[in-house]
Amino acid sequence: MSEPDISAEETDGRAAATDEANVEPESAGAPADTPLRVANLRKTFGGIVAVDDASFAVEAGSLTGLIGPNGAGKSTTFNCITGAHKPDSGRVEFQGERITGLRPDQIANRGLVRTFQIARSLEEMTVLENLMLAPKGQIGETLWRSVVPGARGKVVAQEEELRERVWETLEFFEIDHLAGQTAGSLSGGQRKLLEMARAMMTEPDMLLLDEPLAGVNPTLEHKLLARIHDLQDEGYTFLLVEHDMDVIMQHCERVIVMHQGSVLAEGEPSVIRNDERVIEAYLGEDV
Numbered sequence: 108m109s110e111p112d113i114s115a116e117e118t119d120g121r122a123a124a125t126d127e128a129n130v131e132p133e134s135a136g137a138p139a140d141t142p143l144r145v146a147n148l149r150k151t152f153g154g155i156v157a158v159d160d161a162s163f164a165v166e167a168g169s170l171t172g173l174i175g176p177n178g179a180g181k182s183t184t185f186n187c188i189t190g191a192h193k194p195d196s197g198r199v200e201f202q203g204e205r206i207t208g209l210r211p212d213q214i215a216n217r218g219l220v221r222t223f224q225i226a227r228s229l230e231e232m233t234v235l236e237n238l239m240l241a242p243k244g245q246i247g248e249t250l251w252r253s254v255v256p257g258a259r260g261k262v263v264a265q266e267e268e269l270r271e272r273v274w275e276t277l278e279f280f281e282i283d284h285l286a287g288q289t290a291g292s293l294s295g296g297q298r299k300l301l302e303m304a305r306a307m308m309t310e311p312d313m314l315l316l317d318e319p320l321a322g323v324n325p326t327l328e329h330k331l332l333a334r335i336h337d338l339q340d341e342g343y344t345f346l347l348v349e350h351d352m353d354v355i356m357q358h359c360e361r362v363i364v365m366h367q368g369s370v371l372a373e374g375e376p377s378v379i380r381n382d383e384r385v386i387e388a389y390l391g392e393d394v
């Protein structure tokens with residue numbers, strides 16, 4: 108089991124860096140092949156210790172599973188990594204830089220994006236509009252630019268380019284036929300596809316997927332997994348929270364097991380499935 112060789116400097120989440128200037132440069136000796144490194148992460152809610160000294164690293168280009176019984180701390184770990192929660196202590200590094208305490212948008216801008224256990228699309232908007240809104244740094248976002256001489260053409264060109272990319276993404280996830288429908292009218296599975304499509308529009312390097320297959324029918328599940336592998340072939344890195352052990356065992360190269368907030372085991376699926384501690388943690392469940 109390889110623990111990331113980075114030390115936890117933060118002892119108070121409130122003191123964590125909140126602006127880009129405070130981000131440290133690449134730490135000495137951090138291997139480039141582990142874009143995400145989590146060290147000694149801790150998050151409490153009142154008396155509940157949701158994440159308790161969790162440390163792990165995710166290899167570049169991998170589809171790594173993050174598993175564990177209900178309440179093990181998987182979603183809270185995602186929240187701490189992506190800036191939704193400030194950890195009480197511990198350290199998160201993405202591509203060699205400390206991102207602990209940065210805002211979610213700052214982290215997304217660095218190429219680390221998540222999807223939620225409960226899909227968060229904009230209900231009243233169409234699928235197409237949901238995707239048009241997703242990308243970062245659109246010139247069109249700042250209205251004044253469209254009245255500045257010479258900028259108008261640039262905005263139009265950029266919008267056309269965006270529209271093209273939106274359609275490509277819709278086709279990639281095979282939801283182009285739903286483009287005109289409101290997100291609120293989609294099935295659970297279609298929403299998951301939409302959410303992943305939205306995440307891809309931000310051009311991330313790594314995606315954290317929190318139960319992307321929950322409530323997804325087998326056909327869509329197959330489609331989503333195929334898309335994940337396609338993207339993996341293109342070099343994307345995935346950390347996947349999933350309760351379906353067959354999916355984890357068949358699709359992930361590595362598995363990290365959380366239990367009661369800590370990392371209980373880490374390794375190849377075949378090793379994990381026979382690990383006594385893991386079986387015990389899932390007591391009563393079929394591993």
Ligand SMILES: Nc1ncnc2c1ncn2[C@@H]1O[C@H](COP(=O)(O)OP(=O)(O)OP(=O)(O)O)[C@@H](O)[C@H]1O
Binds near residue numbers: 156175
């Ligand atoms: N916002 C919160 N306020 C209080 N307690 C929380 C909060 N979020 C999570 N918890 C608690 O922290 C613990 C870990 O929860 P978390 O949602 O991270 O688990 P999980 O591994 O994602 O579980 P599941 O598989 O059911 O999604 C649980 O005891 C949960 O009740």
Ligand SMILES: [Mg+2]
Binds near residue numbers: 181182183224
């Ligand atoms: Mg969860």
